Each structure stands twice: as C-alpha cells, then as structure tokens.
Amino acid sequence: MSAGTGTDPRARFVRPLLIAFLAASAVDLFGVLADAGVAHLVAKPLLMPLLAGYAVARRGPRLLVAALLFGWGGDTLLLAGSDTAFLVGMGSFAAGHVCYLWLFGRARTSLLLAAAYAVFLAGFLALLWGGLPADLRIPMTGYSLLLTAMAYRSSTCGRYAALGGALFLLSDALIATGIADWPQLPAPDFWVMLTYLAAQFLLTVGVLVPGAKWAVVPSGAYRERSIRI
DSSP, rough: OOOOOSGEEEEEEEOOHHHHHHHHHHHHHHHHTOOOOHHHHHHHHHHHHHHHHHHHHTTTHHHHHHHHHHHHHHHHHHOOOOOHHHHHHHHHHHHHHHHHHHTTTTTOHHHHHHHHHHHHHHHHHHHHHHSSOOOHHHHHHHHHHHHHHHHHGGGGOOHHHHHHHHHHHHHHHHHHHHHTTOOOOHHHHHHHHHHHHHHHHHHHHHHHHHTTTEEEOSSSSSEEEEEOO
C-alpha cells in the first residue's frame, strides 16, 4: 500500500498505523468477547487515535480526522458508564457525524435510498419509543436523525463509505435496543464494537480511496482529489 506520490515524511507511518489499528481492534474485540475488562479498557481509547493517525499519514482531509477524534471522545466517555457520560459521549459522536456530513457535501444521491432510511428511522423509533427511558427519548431521537442523515449522505462518497454509514447506524441501533430492553444477540457488546469498528474503518477508506477524497477549497465548496493506494 502506498501513501501517494512525493516525499511526504508521513508516508512511512501509513502501514504501521494501519497495523496498529487492526491489532488494537483485535485486542478490543477479544476483550469484549472474553469479558476481559482490562483489555477493553486499554485498547478502546487507542482505536480512533490510531485510525485518525492513519488518515493523517494518508493526507486525509481535516474533517475526516476531526470526525474520528470526536469518535474517540465518545468511546472514552462511554467507558465511564454513567448517565451523564453517556449523554456527553453521544454528543461527541453527534459532532463527528456533523463533520462527516460537512465532508460529504451536497452532491445528489438516491431518493429511493433517502426514502428507505426515512422509513427505517420512523419505524425503528416508533417501535423503540415505549422502551426508552423518558429522559433519553428526545436526545436519542435527535441523535438518530443526525446519524441517519450521515448514513444516507455517506453514499455520495462511494460504496465503502456507504457501507460504513449503514454499519454505524446498525451499531447504534444495537445499543438502542439494549437500552430499551429488547432481546439481545449473544455477546451483544461484541457485535456493537465489531459493527462500529467496521463502520469507522470503511468511512475512512471511503474518503481515502481514489476518486473519493473530499477537500475544502477557499470558497467553502468541495472538490474531489484522487490519490493512489
């Protein structure tokens, strides 16, 4: 894998950072699956900084790096386990979704896909509503709207990002069903983390692959720049 052309000193860190992210992901998933709390507590805060470092080494746009670091904020806050930390962590993830939305811009995408996401969101919230704690209903509805918009807009950045956006939505839907006391899959935290890590990685890859890298220009619009991998 090549970081591109030229003599950018960041290129030497591309492969080590990607390997470190994948290794930390494996440790974290093992920790969750085996209920090894120490492994999870050590690995989880490393995940998004390593992926953000990979994006920087690949000369990714600042909005992508910001989105990943807001994800890191959400990850670490959720480790605290308190209601306040959950809400603040959700706010950090929401800020990351805003970064993704800004990055993806306003390019046209499928109206059929928009309708599918809208139907999914409305139906899911209707089913979930009665099981949610009263104080979480409004915050989670607002967050869900933002997340669904991000998942929908991710399709403007190609199939990898589109899949990443959908998996992010699935990951948070699994969390929401747990809060609402729905029946859960075996090892539910494992599936939440697996889909979340896959989502962030695919969103990152989707932005970095040739023909799908978005950069801010002085006018505030967006333009595409191709890179080599």
